[in-house]
Amino acid sequence: MYLERLCLRNFRNYEVCDITFHSPVTLVVGRNAMGKTSLLESLYFLCTGESHRANATAELIRHESEGFAVIGYFRSDKRPNSLIQLEAVKPRQGPFRLKTDGVLQQRRSDWIGQFNVVVFAPESLELVKGPPTSRRRWLDLFLSQLNREYLEELQRYRGILQHRNALLKRLSVGKELVEEIAIWDGLLVESGVALIGARHAALARLSGIVETTHLSLTGEQERLLLQYIPGIECTITELSDIANLSAHFQDALAKARRDELRRGVTLIGPHRDDFTLVLETSNGDEAPLRETARTFASQGQCRTIALALKLAELEFIREDTGAAPLFLLDDVLSELDMERRAYLLAYLQDVNAQTVITATDKDVMGDELTDVHLLIVENGIIVNYN
16 A cells, blocks of 8 residues: 555645655654644544544634545555545535545445554553543554454444443433343443454554564663453453353443442443553562553653554554555654664664654654655645655
């Protein structure tokens, strides 16, 4: 998969923008607030149908315009002799539309996964220091790009959860019979167990890649351990036994029934999943010191952990699909020390992933990468191609 051309209309501070990509690595240079991050955001939106930093799609519309359009032309190994056109359009009034080669996509699940993307941005630090919702959102989109069945199951679970919560609220004021909750319990368990199983398997595989990547980034001074924490209390063995997990889930719902009726919300299930990130460092002759990254990691350590997660995500996708995803790096190089920067650039040289990097200084990469396409942006206008 290779992005050959990007067209923007009224997206953020870009009124009109048309870019042709000539090299595997594109460096976008400009002062702060010139539009570098918005350019990466448009690429992420094109591949996923959502922004990695805006809460609402309407925020992406350029001021006083009637809507935005993002159009990308991709070349795929499956269609090497023709370009695939992806188009995302959002009018100020009404829903946004997604089209592939001019054909309207009825569901977002038909869109996600056509062209995979990984982004590292300042918001990525939320994976370390942020709430569980940040980690669940990342994991869900990561798996949804790779597995349409997972995305459809996730959408199904969310629908079941919404109906069950509405029923709990009605039950709390005596408007429904308590017996009706059993139907939704069964549906919640069936769908929830499928999600838990998929997340457990993915995180178990991802943890090995993350550990290797993080060791390389830290000169083998720190190990990063990743552990899945499902939204129901169970052991690792129980996570691998679907029948036992289903029974355990049902029992947990029964035990939580009184609290759920009192609060009018579902308290058990994968919508409360999380995973922990633990740093292990040597401690002389004693046992290694282990600390939870969310509580004890420094800002520099958090950045390295988030980068390790993103590189592991890229590697996971490459192994799973046979092709590297589009890789977006927002002002990351200036925040890394020389050793970590050298490792990242060497990795990019070897992995053969189309990469778009933003920076305020065009010399930030030194001579580590060859064949770099330089773009200079000022106030939402590309003023220089190289």
